Amino acid sequence: GWLGNKLYLEAHMPLFEQRLEMGDDMKPALDVVTNATKGRNITINWNKVKEVAKDHLTVPRVIN
Secondary structure, eight states: OEETTEEEEOOOOOOHHHHHHHTTOOHHHHHHHHHHTTTOOOOOOHHHHHHHHHHOOOSOEEOO
């Protein structure tokens, strides 16, 4: 979500059943960021997005 001009992303470990279906698919995280930035002139650090999605730290991190 947004706080001021900063966009934060937080990722949680999917449920076991979801992991079986999705594997390491990053599409859900990419879709969330794409939707959150529609109509905004902002540069996203896509490497950071992938890192957050992969790490599942459950801590919001700035991605722009």
